[in-house]
Every structure is written in structure tokens, then in C-alpha cells.
Amino acid sequence: MKGIIYYFSATGNTKWAANKFKDNFKKEDIVVEVKSMEKADNIDIAGYDFIVIGTPVHAEAAPKFVMDFIDKLPEGQGIKAIVYSTQGANSAAAADIISDVLEKKGYTIMVQTYIKISNNYYFGVGKEPTLEKITKNLSEAEKKISRVTSEFIKGNQYKNCVSLIRIAMGKISGKSFNRYLPKISTKLTSTDECTKCGLCLRNCPHKNITFENGHAVFHTYCMMCTRCIHICPKNAIRYKGKKIKQTQKSMIKALNLR
Numbered sequence: 001m002k003g004i005i006y007y008f009s010a011t012g013n014t015k016w017a018a019n020k021f022k023d024n025f026k027k028e029d030i031v032v033e034v035k036s037m038e039k040a041d042n043i044d045i046a047g048y049d050f051i052v053i054g055t056p057v058h059a060e061a062a063p064k065f066v067m068d069f070i071d072k073l074p075e076g077q078g079i080k081a082i083v084y085s086t087q088g089a090n091s092a093a094a095a096d097i098i099s100d101v102l103e104k105k106g107y108t109i110m111v112q113t114y115i116k117i118s119n120n121y122y123f124g125v126g127k128e129p130t131l132e133k134i135t136k137n138l139s140e141a142e143k144k145i146s147r148v149t150s151e152f153i154k155g156n157q158y159k160n161c162v163s164l165i166r167i168a169m170g171k172i173s174g175k176s177f178n179r180y181l182p183k184i185s186t187k188l189t190s191t192d193e194c195t196k197c198g199l200c201l202r203n204c205p206h207k208n209i210t211f212e213n214g215h216a217v218f219h220t221y222c223m224m225c226t227r228c229i230h231i232c233p234k235n236a237i238r239y240k241g242k243k244i245k246q247t248q249k250s251m252i253k254a255l256n257l258r
């Protein structure tokens, strides 16, 4: 068996999980390639026996960036799929929504699951994740990934599902959030501590950042992925004028951003 994992990860959680899936498959001599959706120019699934899709949750749903990628995937022709989301809460509608689209494209959903890690947008909604909580979540996440991979290898289906009402609400909340994004962009600013190192500018998934008058400037294509906030070496990016504790500092290293 040979598989491919396509993930989007703004601040490392979803990439961390992708690597854990890879490690678990490797233990069973199953080769899995791990590819970022951001770098996937030509999406190819030919020659693979299964595909894994990993997404963070933004407002209950997957970011538009991920849904656009799903739309571009070729017809599945029965190929097996694993769909997982990472999020701050126990569950979300994102994986159900993606699975639904993939099924219509002819993929066979074998695993659909949610992996709780940490909320990188705690300063917008929710609570700041403590190091203790993150460590506990990672340990639980590791066990869950090992369990679902093992079920998949045995040929068993493993599906976590939210209610139909929650799926419907998730679709609405995802769409409303997308409409609100240009306004959210205006809440980002940078301070004089910005050294124009370019890390945020080079790695913004939507190319939303430029340098003007000695500062990072945020335009209206922001997807509020929070990467720039968590990656800034000087912690010089403000949200609604507030300094944000960079709780993703260790997870974001998984992305090897330069």
C-alpha cells in the first residue's frame, strides 16, 4: 500500500498530526508521502492506494483554502480516504463537510476523525491553551492517530460524526466567517519592533502582507490563519492592538518556515 497525505497547517498542529500518521504507517511498512496543500501545484493521486486530508478548523468548518483544494482533487474512483481535522475543541463539523464532498467525488471514506490539539485563535474565541493542556492533548492525539491508523490498516471504518444540525450550522458559520475576513484583516497591525525580516511576508498563505513605511502592512485577503502572529520572531504583530502570547511557538517549528 502507498498513500499520500495532503494537509494545510497554518501554525503546525495539522502538520504535526500528518507526521504522526506517516510514522504510524511506516511502522507497518506502508509508505506515505506528506505534502502541503500550499505547495501542491499539480494534484496527483495516480499510483496511490489511499489519500489522507488534514485541515485545521476555522469557525467550525475547514478554511476556504482547503475547500478550494478539495474541489481541485480529481475524481476518487473508489480510492480510500482518511479525513481528519485538528481543533481546539473536542469536535467540529469540518471533517464531516469535507467527507461529504469527497464521497460525492467518488472517494471511499474509511476514517473521519477530529484531533483536539490547541486553539491558535484563543485571543479571538475561547481560552488560552496552557502548556499543560497542550501536552495532554498531544499525548491523547498521538493515541487517537495510532488507533485510527490501525483500524484503517485492518480495513475497518472509523467515523466520528457530528449531528446533521451541527453540519448545517458549520457550513453557515464557515461561509459567514469568510465574508467577515476582509474586516478581520483590518484588526492586524505591526509595531516598531518589526525588523522587516520577511518571515510573515514570505509565508502568508494568501500573500496578504507587504512592507510599507518600515512596517508589515496587512491587506484584505487575510484568512486569519494566525501564522504571522505566532511566527513573528519579535512578536511585533498585534490583533486589535493587543500583544498576543505566541502559544504555537513550539508547534509551528514543524512547518520549517524560512
Ligand SMILES: Cc1cc2nc3c(=O)[nH]c(=O)nc-3n(C[C@H](O)[C@H](O)[C@H](O)COP(=O)(O)O)c2cc1C
Pocket (backbone or CB within 6 Å): 008, 009, 010, 011, 012, 013, 014, 015, 055, 056, 057, 058, 059, 060, 061, 086, 087, 088, 089, 090, 091, 092, 117, 118, 119, 120, 121, 223, 224, 225, 226
Ligand atoms: C480563525 C480561526 C477559527 C477557529 N475556529 C475554531 C473552531 O470553530 N473550533 C475549534 O475547535 N477550533 C478553532 N480554531 C482553532 C484551530 O482549529 C486549531 O488551533 C488548529 O489545530 C490549528 O491548526 P494548524 O496549527 O495546523 O493551523 C480556529 C482557529 C482559527 C485561526
